Structures are given as structure tokens and as C-alpha cells.
Amino acid sequence: MKRSLFGRLWPNVTAVALFIGFVFPVYWMFATAFKPTGDIISEDPVWFPTDVTFEHFERATGVDHFWTYVTNSLIVTLCAVVLALVIALAGSFALARMRFKGRRGFVIGFMLAQMAPWEVMIIAMYMIVRDASMLNSLVPLTVFYMMMILPFTILTLRGFVASVPRDLEEAAMVDGCTRAQAFRKVILPLLAPGLMSTSLFGFITAWNEFPLVLVLNKETEAQTLPLWLSSFQTAFGNDWGATMAASSLFAIPILILFVFLQRRAVSGLTAGAVKG
Template structure:
């Protein structure tokens, strides 16, 4: 039965309104970053800057330790996500394909870990890192960021691995492949959407993490960009153009990665949630 005209219009209209509500703050941040200072401080808001400027971005990147902290963020995030994908891929394959004692308990443990708020464990983590004499080091950040995204990675990839028919692996092994070759050549290519979905989630989680780095890495050159961004306005006062430029630079990698992976990432999240 065909839906009425009103039944077709209101869902699209609702989606358009919600998209506008969520997209406007992002637009305003980027627009303010390009506005001259007089337009930012004008009593009448300038919705569409006609004469843009890059001076605010120059101020942001010339701030102390920007490039070093940007490198720290990239290094910690990429290594943490890479390790979580590697461990999660091996663990999800074992849980989905093998039957062993304690399997359900392991799944339950990962589900509880996924729901646990990391903020309540910051004090315990600080004491562990302090006793190991690793404060102001990137190694603890990388390790704990990996632990943050690992439960979601494993649970999502488990659904994807379970959705791949065992017969495909068995056929490859009959044709002469080893178990490892069958996994790499047959199963792994089919997991690409799930890998993209989990890597996107992991990147966003590790890139945006703030409480842990605030406690563990207090030296100026040992932190990451979230810590730099939180201190930026303190250094530059009411320079809203530079502040918005700094926020834009911080958000840009996530926006680019999401736009590049959005279709396969959304499909990966949906399939991983309903299969297995």
C-alpha cells in the first residue's frame, strides 16, 4: 500500500531539520575560523563571510607545541586503533569459529568492559602509571586507548566473522590453502566494512579522549591535541577566530575520515550488530 503524501513528507522534513540542527554548529565553527575579527565581533551576525582570512589558522598553528602535540595525537591514535584491530580480529575469529569452555563468559566480560565508564578508573590508572614511572609518556596512553576501543572492535567483528559461511574457508582449504591462508584470502576481504566501522569508532574515541591525557601527561610537549585545545583559549584570551580555527583543525581529521568511510562504516555497524 502506497503511503499518503503527508506520510512521505514528514519523515524527510524531520530528517532535514535534524540534519540542519546538527550541521549548523559545525558550519558556524568553520565559518568563524575564516571571518575577519571585525565580522566576529560585529553586533549583526555575519552568516556568510565574503572576505575570508587564514590569519586565525596561522595563529593556531603557531601556538606553542601545536605540531608536536599533533604528531603525538596521530601516533597514539593510529597505533592504538591498529593494535585493537589486530587483537580484535584474532579474538573475534576465535570466539565466532571455535567452541571452548568460558566462551560466553569472555563475551560477557567484553560487554561489561564496553559499558564501563573509563572516567571512574582514571585515579587507579594514574596510580598504576605513576608506580611504573611512565607519567608523561605516550606508551600508557596508547595502551589504555587500545583497551578503550578493543571491546567494541571485538564484538562488532565477531558478528561479521560469524556471518561469513564456514564453507568458504573449507573450500579454500580443500583447494590447498592452510587455515591461515584461507582466513587471509577468503574471510579477511569480506570483513572490510566491519574493519572500517570499528576503525572509525576507534579513531574518534582515541582522538577525542581528554580525561586520561589530562591526568597522565601534564608536561607541555607530552600531551595530545585535546589537551592543547583545552588550554588554547587560556593562552589567547578572547581571540574567538583563533579559537575556532584551533577547533576546526582538531575536528578536520575526524570529518575527513568520516566522509571517506561513512557508507561502509554505517553498513558495517548495522551488519555487525544484527549478525552472529
């Protein structure tokens, strides 16, 4: 009986401890953003803010070119995710349905590309962009971000395409559909969980990327929100309120996206990992 109780208790205790460990920093970030400066620098920590203030958010959003950073981040991130999904849909269908020489090598290549650290290639990327006279442009960022998330997207969607019975596709083609129409009308609706999970992964990856934009885009008008976030220690000194407000604003789009997509994203990640 004691062993049975312990067997039920320790997983729950572990889960609660992990939950607190992961959630508390996020809570502290948002709580600090709403605290008055006196509560932030107080030696006695204020766990729950009583006097809520928005002055830190006003200073964070009042930085020069703030909305330019927001616009650049949204453009680069959304374009990279959309391009990766379009290319990955075609690539995953080819890998899952078609038989051609070197198919296994393509899959291994995508796996290796997914494991490779992109930071070691920043110098090569800089030289390519410099020689093409495209420094301080959003186009190279979009292309490189798309390449970063493409291997994972293809490998995940490949599992979903492989799990769709061929009979459904063949039945649609017998009824008069072309292969492209069969893919659009039969296979594509069944890929919704995979599209959700890969788009969430791609959005987080592109939204948070920092080293590449730091190297390629030196002009303020061509920078994104990660650089805006990193500049707060220089801009505000020890103003932790403005720093936490900026961090909160930076995290809100990802949190909103995750709340809306979490169920489909989790099922998509697990299903894509075991199928195909």
C-alpha cells in the same frame, strides 16, 4: 489523501530539521574561523563571511609545540587503532568459530566493558602508570586507548566472521591452506566493511580523548591535540577566531576520514550489529 501526504511529509521535515540542527554548529565553527575579528564580535551576526582571513589559523598553528601535539596525537591514535584491529581479528575469530568453555561469558564481559565509563577508572590508571614510572609517556596512552576501543571492535568483527560460511574456510583448507592462510585469504577480505567501521570508531574515540591525557601527561612534549585545543581560552583570552580555527583544524582529520569511509562504515555498523 491528506493522511497519506502527511505521512510522507513529516519524516522529511524531521530529517531536514535534524540535519540543520547537527550541521549548523559545524558550519558556524568553520565560518567563524575565516571571519575577521570585527565580524566575530559584531552584535549583528554575519551568517556568510565576505572578507575571508587566515590570520586565526596562523595564530592557532603558531602556538609553541603545535606540531609536537599533532605528531603525538597521530602516533597514539594510529597505534591504538592498529593494535586493536590486530587483537580483535584474532579474538573475534576465536569467539565466532571456536567452541570453548566460558565463551558466552567472554562475550558478556566485552559488552560490560563497552558499557563501562572509563572516566571512573582514571585514578586507578594513574596509579598503575605512576608505579610503573611511565608518566608523561605515549605508551600508556596507546595501551589504554587500545583497551577502550577493543570491546566494540571485537563484538563488531565477531558478527562479520560469523556471517562468513564455514564452507569457504573448509574448502580453502581442503585445497591445502592452513587455518591461518584460510583466514588471511578467505575471511579477511570479507571483513573490509567491519574493519572500516571499527577503525573509524576507534580513530574518533582515541583522537577526541581528553581526561586521560590530562591526568597522565603533564609535560608539554607528551601532550596531544585535545589539550592544545582546551588551552586556547587561557592562551588567547576572548579570541574566538583562533579558538574556532583550532577547533576546525582538530575536526578536519575526522571529517576527511568519515567522507572516505562513510559508506563502508555505515554498512559495517549495521551488518555487524545484526549478524552472529
